[in-house]
Amino acid sequence: MGVVQGSTWFSVPAGQRIQDSGWVGTNVPWVPVPLVNGYYSGQLTVTAEAGGYRESPLFSTVCRYGSASGGPHCGQILAKNQEVTPYEECQDEVIGGCPEEIIQGTTKTNICADRGDSGGPYISATGHAQGTAVAGEACAASGNSWFQPVTDSIDEFGLTLLTIHGTNPPDITEFYCPDFGNSGGGSYDCQMNYDTQGDTTIQWTTNTGHSSDEEWLLGTCGLHQTVNVSLTVTNAWGVDTQSTSFTCPMGPPQ
Numbered sequence: 129m130g131v132v133q134g135s136t137w138f139s140v141p142a143g144q145r146i147q148d149s150g151w152v153g154t155n156v157p158w159v160p161v162p163l164v165n166g167y168y169s170g171q172l173t174v175t176a177e178a179g180g181y182r183e184s185p186l187f188s189t190v191c192r193y194g195s196a197s198g199g200p201h202c203g204q205i206l207a208k209n210q211e212v213t214p215y216e217e218c219q220d221e222v223i224g225g226c227p228e229e230i231i232q233g234t235t236k237t238n239i240c241a242d243r244g245d246s247g248g249p250y251i252s253a254t255g256h257a258q259g260t261a262v263a264g265e266a267c268a269a270s271g272n273s274w275f276q277p278v279t280d281s282i283d284e285f286g287l288t289l290l291t292i293h294g295t296n297p298p299d300i301t302e303f304y305c306p307d308f309g310n311s312g313g314g315s316y317d318c319q320m321n322y323d324t325q326g327d328t329t330i331q332w333t334t335n336t337g338h339s340s341d342e343e344w345l346l347g348t349c350g351l352h353q354t355v356n357v358s359l360t361v362t363n364a365w366g367v368d369t370q371s372t373s374f375t376c377p378m379g380p381p382q
Contacts, residue, residue: 130154134285148214148231148246148262149281162290162325164249167198175255176293176323177301178343179363181278182256189253190237192275194245197267203239210236212274214246214263231262234274240267250275257289288326297366298324305345305357305370311377318345318357320370328363349376 135150154160162174174180184190186205193199211230237250241264250258257278265271282289293299305318318332320343332340335356338347349355358371 129158136284146230146232147280147284148276149260149284151281151285151287160290162292162294164193164251166193166200169200172251173255173292174251174257174290176291176299176325177254177321178256179293179324179326179328180255180257180289180291182252182254183277183279184252184256184258190239190250190258191253192237192239192241192245192248192250192261192273194241194248194261196242196244197240199248201239201241201267203237205235205237206272207236210234210274212236212263231274231276233280234262234276235259236272236274239273240265240269240271241273242267245273291323291325293323293325295325295365298322298328298361298363298368300359300361300368300370303359303370303372305359305372306355306374306377308377308382310381312379312381314348314350314376314378316347316349316355316374316377318347318359319343320359320361322361322368324361324363326364328361331360331362333358333360351376351378 130152133151133153136147164172166172184205188205189202191200191202211232212234213230241261245261248261252258259275259277262274262276264273300322302321306316307319310317330341332345334347336347336349353376354373355376356373361368
């Protein structure tokens, strides 16, 4: 299928952050695709919204899929930035047992995981990639599991998360400026959503001196002032833009 290009496990130099990540460069005819084996759910796509990754908050629902226990296995995120000791499968094979290694920066869930599920994906209810399984407690015991956030692996090796958007310029799918429900009294709120793949930058600019690199923009303005707003979203394959002008909203939010 391919050749291992990189992996992380032991902390080198000692004392630095340990994570459980790796990647394979595929050989022809293997072509990576933005799909997840959903087992009983069929093939699942990695959404293009926000580039396929939008971190799920605490107590939100995520689902896990693995080669040992199939899926979907769904539950809640319980805690973030956790340390966990993975399965110690080598106890009977290594003199003195396994070295004590603790994976750092993991996310804890109340979803079980069996041996053989390691590396399987976790995705949110909206199809956003969340991470890969690194440790777990048996499904027979209804245990917990932990995943390494997907951004750890992407950042470690400089990779791109594939989405159904493919190698195309970004697409601004929603643009509310101003968002009248949250604008008024001399303040304005703009919101956007976008489809993309890979590293993507967002840049809002205005004539009122406000800017943002997030999916929203907050600003203030004066009575009767005309507000000019421009939005640029850029990835490796192109650019999408939106712009608008409006009179400073002075009334109450609608």
